[in-house]
């Protein structure tokens with residue numbers, strides 16, 4: 001391995017460790033151990049780890065992403081960092097186009113998602129699918145993931161330590177997919193990705209930034225099921241996402 005590659009790997013490891021410590025501090029967790037999975041294959045965050053090695057160079061960009069996502073999913077299948085791995089029926093890793101320009105991030109799987117192993121397939125999921133279609137896309141055009149990949153029992157809120165332990169996986173998913181726009185659905189996704197305690201009502205409707213990627217915040221579809229009067233606000237937020245992607249498509253032809 002060349003000196004430059006070693007330096008690159010070290011820089012990636014240091015940045016992964018810093019990100020993890022920051023996350024732990026934010027959630028007041030002081031007893032989490034850093035594992036190999038927190039820095040990814042070869043010590044590099046996935047998505048940046050596919051440089052020159054053998055068969056990967058002949059893969060298309062999409063195939064590389066599929067492979068990297070598959071690797072993380074397999075790693076997660078054996079994850080017992082928290083207790084949710086014991087109570088879940090299925091891991092709910094993520095679904096959609098690994099080349100997607102738009103990636104949604106929700107909170108955690110519910111009962112239907114736990115049974116089917118796919119995010120947003122219950123009532124809230126059906127509403128999310130309608131929201132996606134309302135901006136002229138298909139569900140299969142976007143990527144959908146959650147902060148937590150295992151269902152919290154009785155659909156309780158995610159615990160701070162569960163978020164800290166599961167976040168590295170979401171961070172890797174985002175690094176691999178490299179969406180042009182993120183959309184955080186609800187309080188947990190928004191506050192976790194933006195490192196804030198601000199309420200979703202004040203965060204929504206604006207583009208924020210997650211690690212350089214524009215991120216819209218909007219209400220969670222499950223909230224909308226309980227508060228249908230706020231659908232108009234989500235529609236406003238999603239029109240901004242649609243227009244933003246539309247402007248981008250003028251520059252490159254992805255969407």
Ligand code: URA
Nearest residue numbers: 106107108109119120
């Ligand atoms: N709510 C979420 O946040 N995620 C799902 O996958 C389903 C419901």
